[in-house]
Structures are given as C-alpha cells and as structure tokens.
Amino acid sequence: MIYDVIIIGGGPAGITAGIYAARKKLKTLLITKEWGGQITKAVDIENWPGTKKISGIDLMKQMTEHLKNFELEIKQDREIIDLDKKGENFVINDGEEKYEAKSVIIATGKVPRLLNIPGESEFKGRGVSICSTCDAPMFKDRDVVVVGGGNAGFNVALDMIKYAKKVYVLDFFEEMKGDPITKDKLVKSGIVEFITNVAVKEIKGTKFVESLIYEDRKTGKDTEINIGGVFISVGMAAKVEFAEKLVELNKIGEIVIDKDNNTKTPGLFAAGDITDIKYEQIVIACGEGAKAVLAATDYLKNK
Amino acid sequence: MNETKPKVRVFSTPTCPYCVALKSYLQEHNVEFEYIDVSQDLVAQKEMIEKSGQYGVPVAEINGEIIIGFNQERINQLLNIK
Numbered sequence: 147m148i149y150d151v152i153i154i155g156g157g158p159a160g161i162t163a164g165i166y167a168a169r170k171k172l173k174t175l176l177i178t179k180e181w182g183g184q185i186t187k188a189v190d191i192e193n194w195p196g197t198k199k200i201s202g203i204d205l206m207k208q209m210t211e212h213l214k215n216f217e218l219e220i221k222q223d224r225e226i227i228d229l230d231k232k233g234e235n236f237v238i239n240d241g242e243e244k245y246e247a248k249s250v251i252i253a254t255g256k257v258p259r260l261l262n263i264p265g266e267s268e269f270k271g272r273g274v275s276i277c278s279t280c281d282a283p284m285f286k287d288r289d290v291v292v293v294g295g296g297n298a299g300f301n302v303a304l305d306m307i308k309y310a311k312k313v314y315v316l317d318f319f320e321e322m323k324g325d326p327i328t329k330d331k332l333v334k335s336g337i338v339e340f341i342t343n344v345a346v347k348e349i350k351g352t353k354f355v356e357s358l359i360y361e362d363r364k365t366g367k368d369t370e371i372n373i374g375g376v377f378i379s380v381g382m383a384a385k386v387e388f389a390e391k392l393v394e395l396n397k398i399g400e401i402v403i404d405k406d407n408n409t410k411t412p413g414l415f416a417a418g419d420i421t422d423i424k425y426e427q428i429v430i431a432c433g434e435g436a437k438a439v440l441a442a443t444d445y446l447k448n449k
Numbered sequence: 450m451n452e453t454k455p456k457v458r459v460f461s462t463p464t465c466p467y468c469v470a471l472k473s474y475l476q477e478h479n480v481e482f483e484y485i486d487v488s489q490d491l492v493a494q495k496e497m498i499e500k501s502g503q504y505g506v507p508v509a510e511i512n513g514e515i516i517i518g519f520n521q522e523r524i525n526q527l528l529n530i531k
Contacts, residue, residue, distance in 0.1 A: 187466055203470040271503040271517070280465035283488030284504045309488075353502070375504070 148246045149175045149219075151442050152238055154226055155253035157183030158428045159418025161209045162435035163251050168216035170443050175219045175245060177226065177238070182206030183255040184382075184419070185428055189279060194428060205428075226254075229389045229414075234449075236413065248449070249442045252389055252401065252409075252416040253435055256382035256426075261293065265349030266378070273355025274376045278305040281375075287311045288374035291358050293346055295322030299379040300329060306377065307335040314371065316360060317342045318380075349376055384420045396422045407438040415442055455528055457482035458510040460497040467519040468507040474521065478530050482509075 149172075153163045156178025167174040185191070188202030197205075214220070224240040229250065231237075238245045258276045260266060266274060275281040282305040290310045292303045295317030306313045315322070315332070320343045322329070332338040344360040347368065351357070359370045384399045392411040394402040401416040403409055403423070409416050417438040418431035457475065459482050461468030475482050487494035487506065501508045501515050509516040511527045524530070 189464060189466055189469075201466060201469060203466055271505040273504055275505065277465070277505075280462060280467070280506055281504055283462045284494060284498070284506070286491065286494075354504070 148235060148248060149173050150247065150446055151175075151249045151251060151439070152177065152236070152245055152247040153251045153253060154178070154229075154238070155183070155251075155255060155418070155420075156181045156210075156222065157253065157255045157418060157431065158185060158209065159253035159255065159420075159431040159435035159438075160251075161213050162432040163253055163417060163439050164213045164218055164220075165216060166436050166439035167442070168213075168218040170439065172439075172443065172446070175221065175247070176213075177221045177224050177240060177245075179223065179225045181210050181222070187277065187279075191428065226388045229392060231392065231411070234413075249413045249415065249445055251407075251435075251438045251442060252386070252393075252414070252420060253418045253431075253438070254385065255419045255431075256384050258378070259380045259383040261346055261378060261380065263346060263348055265351070265355075269349055269351055269355045269376075272353065273351060273374060274349060274378065276378050278302040278377050278379075282306055282309050285310050285375045289372065290314070290375035290377065291316060291346075291371070291373050292377045292379060294379035294381070295319075295324055295340070295342065296379070296381065297324045297328065298381065300324035300332065302377045302379045303332050303338060304328065307332065307337060310375075311337065313338045314373070315340050316344055316346060318345060318363075319343065382419070386420065389414075406441040407434060408441065413442075413445055454481065455512050456510075457512075457528070458485060459483070460485045460487050460493060460501075460508040460510070461506045462486065462488045465506050471507045471509065471519040471524075474519070474524070478528070480528055480530075 151167050151172050153160050153176045164176045185202040192199050227241050228239040236247050236250045286309045289312040291314045293316050303315050343363045346360045348359045357370050357372045361368050393409045400422040403416050403421045407415045415438040417434040419426045485493045497508050516523050
C-alpha cells in the first residue's frame with residue numbers, strides 16, 4: 147500500500163490537512179502521538195472565527211470529530227522515529243510499522259522545551275510543573291522557582307505570586323526578555339527575587355521537590371535553594387530529529403519552508419508551528435495545513 | 450450503570466483545562482460526583498497530595514481508586530462507560 151500523502155501530527159495544522167486531503171480524495175494516512183497539541187492547554191479561545199468563546203479541549207474535540215467524518219486512515223498514539231526517501235517515495239517508521247507514501251506533510255508542532263537536567267522528569271507532577279494555570283494553587287505558602295525570564299515565565303510568576311510565599315525567577319542570560327510592565331508588577335509584590343545569568347543544574351528531593359541547584363555562569367559557583375516547586379517556562383521546541391536529513395532547519399530548529407509549504411525535499415511539505423513562519427496562531431496553523439495539502443495535490447498531479 | 454452508585458470525587462482547580470474536560474466528561478455521562486476545589490479547600494488539597502503522591506490536578510477518586518490526570522480509559526473502565 148502506497149499512500150498519496152501521509153500527514154504527521156494531530157494539532158490544528160495536521161487535522162486541517164487531513165480534512166483537505168480526504169476531500170481531495172487522496173489516499174491519506176494521518177499519524178499522531180496525540181490530538182490537539184498546544185491548544186489543549188488553552189483555557190479560552192476567543193479568536194476562532196464563528197465561535198465567540200471555546201475551550202481548547204472543546205475545539206480539539208470538534209476538530210477531531212469533523213476529521214473522523216471523512217475517509218482517511220488514522221493511527222494515534224504513534225510517534226515517528228524516522229522519515230526517509232525510498233526512490234521517489236517516502237518511508238515513515240513509527241517503531242511498530244513502516245509506511246510508504248508519495249508525499250508527506252510534517253505538522254508536529256511544538257512542545258514545551260525542557261531543561262534536560264537531573265531530577266526534572268523524576269519530579270514531574272511532584273513539584274515540577276509546566277502548567278502554572280493548573281497547578282499554581284497547590285503551592286500556597288511555599289517557595290517556588292520559575293525557570294525562564296521571558297514573557298511566558300513572567301506570566302507564570304504572576305500566577306504564582308497569588309499563592310506562593312516567595313518566587314525566584316531564574317534566567318540563563320544577563321537580561322530578562324519579559325516585558326518591563328509585567329516585571330514591575332512582580333517587583334511590587336515584594337516576594338519575587340530575580341536571579342540572572344545562571345544555569346539550572348539539578349532538581350533534588352525525596353518524595354517531592356525540596357531544592358534546586360543553579361550555577362552562576364560568571365563565577366562558576368553553585369547555589370542550592372530550598373524550594374517546593376519548579377515551574378519550567380523556557381519556551382517551545384520543535385522536535386524534528388526524525389526528519390533532519392530531509393529538511394533545512396533555521397537557527398531555532400524550525401523547518402524552513404517556502405510560501406507554498408515546500409521543504410528542501412520535493413514532495414515533503416511542512417505546516418504550522420514546526421515551520422519557520424513567524425506567527426503562531428490556531429487559525430494560521432489551520433491555513434498552513436490546508437495550503438500544504440493543496441501544494442501536495444499539485445505535486446502529485448505533476449509527478 | 451451499576452446498581453450501587455459509584456462514589457466519585459474530583460480534585461481540581463478552577464482554571465485547569467484538563468479539570469474542565471474531566472468534569473464535562475462526567476457530566477455528559479450523567480455521573481454524579483463531588484467537586485473539590487483544592488485552591489480553596491486546603492485540607493482536601495493535602496489529602497489529594499497524600500493519596501496521589503503528586504501536586505498536579507486533576508485527580509479523580511473513584512470508589513477509592515486514585516486516577517491521576519484525565520485518564521479517560523481508566524475512568525471508562527471503573528464507571529462502566531462504553
């Protein structure tokens with residue numbers, strides 16, 4: 147079985163691509179690890195035309211129900227480990243099965259970047275969190291660390307000052323990139339301490355998180371602070387290792403595409419947040435998914 | 450549904466997306482449950498942390514069994530939702 151197109155990813159870009167590909171009557175397979183991607187963490191979405199206000203989870207449900215109305219094959223809970231060329235075609239490996247297709251659309255989006263330090267995954271849910279909107283109230287009267295001094299990190303710190311006794315905001319660089327207005331609010335709370343130019347080295351604890359070690363990048367000196375929670379907010383990362391040999395990446399690891407979603411390999415397209423398009427929005431990701439299918443359709447016709 | 454009603458408790462915070470999803474899922478399937486807002490009820494928060502061994506919400510307790518996160522599969526099994 148050789149598919150016309152395989153779509154990798156089940157967020158807004160991938161789902162829209164699936165709908166378009168099925169309507170184009172392409173022999174389509176959509177493979178995804180999970181549904182919705184980043185939108186499942188959005189509390190209220192108020193810029194999705196046609197719907198005044200909807201939660202990310204509900205929007206994801208509507209999108210997947212819409213998708214499943216069409217004729218296409220779907221494999222979920224699968225993560226792609228390799229994508230390669232086989233003659234004119236592509237072969238995709240998810241660790242369990244291999245699939246062959248004439249064209250491929252990568253729409254795997256972004257995931258929260260992690261620190262990759264000891265203790266981080268061990269204490270996930272036991273003091274380490276990436277969702278302050280969810281877990282902030284669990285840290286009442288505790289000392290916590292926010293790793294990341296960008297706007298996202300500052301917003302996490304804003305969530306935390308409502309509950310925590312003390313909030314440390316740590317940043318790898320000398321200057322924090324978050325908005326000065328937000329910083330002023332944090333400073334005014336009187337419980338936020340900003341520590342810059344440090345690398346977080348380890349998260350320690352027994353049953354739950356108890357302390358964190360960071361290194362001063364100037365002096366090389368380690369400091370251990372006693373805290374009960376660590377919120378990691380160091381941006382989003384595109385995971386494209388599986389496709390690295392067939393695409394060009396920009397310096398922040400996103401897939402470089404042209405205006406018609408072509409990567410550097412003919413027949414291989416990319417759409418949504420995983421690409422180097424500047425603006426990352428649900429409605430844009432959907433549009434990019436549609437565009438990628440239209441481009442793939444043209445590619446298949448001219449083959 | 451079983452003859453004896455299952456005892457269902459949901460530990461959550463008001464702003465967590467998966468808590469909202471879990472609650473509306475139970476409501477859709479006409480499951481009666483006790484809603485506990487652990488951002489307000491600190492005794493329940495302590496209970497939740499002790500029972501689940503973790504700080505993340507949501508946590509559901511169904512007939513004494515602790516389920517971490519919105520684990521639809523396990524919830525379906527325990528509540529006989531098909």
